[in-house]
Amino acid sequence: MTIAIHESALIRHFNTRKETLRAWEEKIGARFSPFRGFKMPDSRLYVEHPDFLDSIVDLIITNERHIFLRGPVGSGKSTLMLLALRDLPTLADRRGNKFITGYVGMTGLYEKQMSAAIADSLRIKYRRSWESSQIIEAVAQESVRRYIEEKSRTALFIEDVADNQEAAFHKLRYLADLPTEEMKDEYGTTLDEPVVTLVMSGTSMYWNAMLSFLPQIADRTEPLDVPPLNDDKAKEFIGRRLAYARGDIDKFDPDDFSIYPFHDDAIVVLNQASKGNPRDIRMLARGCQQVAAENYKRTGNPDVDVEIATLVATAYEYILKEVR
Ligand SMILES: Nc1ncnc2c1ncn2[C@@H]1O[C@H](COP(=O)(O)OP(=O)(O)OP(=O)(O)O)[C@@H](O)[C@H]1O
Ligand SMILES: [Mg+2]
Structure with a gap:
């Protein structure tokens, strides 16, 4: 009996979490999580070097x-x-x-x-x-x-x-x-x-x-x-993924794009924490999405600001060190 109760609590927890994430995605005009992993990544997501x-x-x-x-x-x-x-x-x-x-x-x-x-x-x-x-x-x-x-x-x-x-x-x-x-x-x-x-x-x-x-x-x-992403390229990395999730990737202009709801200085923090490693930036951005989604639910503000980025970067520091 206890197991059934725990199970349903767990499922409820995950469903709520999913809804929270989904609400944030909707707010920023995304059709899916911009930071999910793709088995076959679309070449339009690539930041060129x-x-x-x-x-x-x-x-x-x-x-x-x-x-x-x-x-x-x-x-x-x-x-x-x-x-x-x-x-x-x-x-x-x-x-x-x-x-x-x-x-x-x-x-x-x-x-x-x-x-x-x-x-x-x-x-x-x-x-x-x-x-x-x-x-x-x-x-x-x-x-x-x-x-x-x-x-x-x-x-x-x-x-x-x-x-x-x-x-x-x-x-x-x-x-x-x-x-x-x-x-x-x-x-x-x-x-x-x-x-x-x-x-x-x-x-x-x-x-x-x-x-x-x-x-x-x-x-x-x-x-x-392989050169690490610099801050501009990290920004483009995030920008392309956001555009992709909004269905706008074909209109993406590397010289003029939006990173809403990310703040510029938040991306600098994430890029520093990941040492310009694209896989790690994606992981951190995903973490930021989760925190920002919870925040959005409470306050109605979907932004990923430098505070959220710092919080996530600190939490992930240990994990990133482990996998390196
Ligand atoms: N220049 C880039 N622009 C956009 N995304 C990139 C870029 N480079 C890598 N990525 C993304 O980062 C992730 C890791 O990249 P990739 O698989 O090329 O790295 P790797 O060095 O081959 O890793 P591994 O050691 O695991 O084989 C992938 O999701 C990839 O799409
Ligand atoms: Mg590889």
């Missing part, structure tokens, strides 16, 4: 180094990869080569899974029955063929690269080292530069591990640190 994106793309184009996008969890590594993937197919390098891109987003892969995932991402055919070395050889041959016959280099994006099995790395290394000495002998000057550029992502801990365990790749890889 044009300079950083250019530096990634420039490195790929010059073809001197592989790339390791380095940053803490939630800093935007995957998002930047998607933006670079979007731009590359429209570009060419100084020799006039175009780009074919592949993206491996799964991790925890064994040798064969990695080989198959790479082949799939580059739309290269292989037989299920093949060994991983046969699959990777087919990828190598096709990448070289595309380079020579189609004047296309391959850019292969590998997420959280260190989360894969060690054996999978040797497959990556083989591609990273293409063309082989035999291929160079065979094709001469038509094949005198790397054919596959790797763009990998991971935390700095994994980068350090790669330096010690895979110096052969790491030595030829440029680590690039």
